[in-house]
Amino acid sequence: FHRLEHDILLTTNNGIEAQTKVLKEFYLKSSHARKFLTGLISVLAQKFLPERKNNYQKEDMRLSSLYRKYSSEVPEYLHNKPPTFIKHVMTRMCAAADFTLNDIKALPSPGTFSVRSEGKQGDYHVDYGAP
Incomplete structure (x- = not known):
C-alpha cells in the first residue's frame, strides 16, 4: 500500500484574499452554496468568475489608450500601464533629471x-x- 499524497504548498497574496472575501460575502450567502461543493462550483462557474472577468475587462478598457487620451507629458511606453506605475515612473524620471553624466x-x-x-x-x- 502506497500513500498517494503529495505535499503541495499554496500561497496567497492580498489580491487573492480580497477575492476570497468578495466570494464569501457577496456570492456564497445561500446555505446551499456554503454547504455543498456543487453549490460552490455553480456559484464560481455561473456568477463569480464571469462577473470578475467582466469587471477586469471593463477596468482594462478604462485604462486603455483607446478609451482615454494620455497627457503629452506621459511617454508612449507608459501608455496602457496601471496609473500607480505611471505615477511612480514619472516621479522617478523627475528625480533622474538631477543626474549628470x-x-x-x-x-x-x-x-x-x-x-x-x-x-x-x-x-x-x-x-x-x-x-
Whole structure:
C-alpha cells in the first residue's frame, strides 16, 4: 500500500484574499452554496468568475489608450500601464533629471555601471547583464 499524497504548498497574496472575501460575502450567502461543493462550483462557474472577468475587462478598457487620451507629458511606453506605475515612473524620471553624466560611470564589465546615490553617500552598482 502506497500513500498517494503529495505535499503541495499554496500561497496567497492580498489580491487573492480580497477575492476570497468578495466570494464569501457577496456570492456564497445561500446555505446551499456554503454547504455543498456543487453549490460552490455553480456559484464560481455561473456568477463569480464571469462577473470578475467582466469587471477586469471593463477596468482594462478604462485604462486603455483607446478609451482615454494620455497627457503629452506621459511617454508612449507608459501608455496602457496601471496609473500607480505611471505615477511612480514619472516621479522617478523627475528625480533622474538631477543626474549628470558625471553621476554615472561605466564599469569594465559589459552592462555594469556605478550610479551615484540620490539620497545617501556612496554609489549603487547596476548590472544590466545579469537577471
